[in-house]
Amino acid sequence: MTLLLLMVLAHVIADFYIQKDTWVTCRKDNHYASWGLCKHVLTHVFLLIAALWISGQLNGSGWIAIVLIGFTHMLIDIWKSYKNDGLYYFLLDQSFHLLVIVVAWLVLSGSTFAEIKAQLLWVLQIKYLAIACVYVIACRPASIAISIALSNYTTQLADKQTGLASAGRWIGYLERCLIISFIIIGQFAGVGFLLAAKTIFRFGDLTKEKDMKLTEYMMLGTLLSFSCALLLGWWVNKSFLSL
Incomplete structure (x- = not known):
């Protein structure tokens, strides 16, 4: 759970505190060819590296997770750059990001299918x-x-x-x-x-x-x-x- 909280914290800091308005504007104007998007994704990657290092998960699997999270974050943000700034797309965008983080956490934590199923059943009480x-x-x-x-x-x-x-x-x-x-x-x-x-x-x-x-x-x-x-x-x- 510590790893998950650190990963979510890294996401929140990168998305809402470090990201500049000029980066967002650049992404909306240039989409996949945006330097602002590159800077934003790199910020996420650096903070994820720090999160996994603090939790002791900066190993082979951890590096793969960092690359996949960074790549999917870029794809999701490119998709979002073609949409409007309404609440619906904002919530959908954040849900996609958090879903990727949760999946990566489950893999890194070594959770088995049975353990994941048990957690889902507990939530679905x-x-x-x-x-x-x-x-x-x-x-x-x-x-x-x-x-x-x-x-x-x-x-x-x-x-x-x-x-x-x-x-x-x-x-x-x-x-x-x-x-x-x-x-x-x-x-x-x-x-x-x-x-x-x-x-x-x-x-x-x-x-x-x-x-x-x-x-x-x-x-x-x-x-x-x-x-x-x-x-x-x-x-x-x-x-x-x-x-």
């Missing part, structure tokens, strides 16, 4: 699957359900929609995931703090508007969102985490 399902349900499905529930009132406030596009949806995702997380770790005071914080931030806007319809709409949406998250968190906590 019913309580962890239940937690994953709860988070997934709390995002888009819950958002759609709340939108449908509020649809009769949304049409009455069509002229009041002055906020950022999609911001309300993302706020809902985050608040429901935070509530579920607070319930899972047993920090119920965090739920109250979150509700109080949201109320404070919304109070000024609602006071300025002096619109009863808007106030009721915001309160109804918040209560529906919180109720959904509380029910999901309570369900997974009582049904699976208490086993």
Whole structure:
């Protein structure tokens, strides 16, 4: 596990701290013929060498892993240079990098197929699957359900929609995931703090508007969102985490 953490740390430092904006721009403009890409990959290679040396894995297999990680990193970044800067491609890009690192770590650590299978089965225990399902349900499905529930009132406030596009949806995702997380770790005071914080931030806007319809709409949406998250968190906590 020490080796994996060192490899991930090397990746994060190289990708987010050492990499310069000019390198990224150069890669987007020149793609596979970019000097910025070469410098970026070399940075990864040097940090990986340091990580494997610290962990005592700088041997024949370690050098092969470094070359393969560096080469695949270059290919992934070339592919990414043809895509836009949206969140989807950013997450996909990082997922590919981390997947390669994890595979290299499994090979270097000498894990057998049986050991890997045992680790996967541990991750896929019913309580962890239940937690994953709860988070997934709390995002888009819950958002759609709340939108449908509020649809009769949304049409009455069509002229009041002055906020950022999609911001309300993302706020809902985050608040429901935070509530579920607070319930899972047993920090119920965090739920109250979150509700109080949201109320404070919304109070000024609602006071300025002096619109009863808007106030009721915001309160109804918040209560529906919180109720959904509380029910999901309570369900997974009582049904699976208490086993």
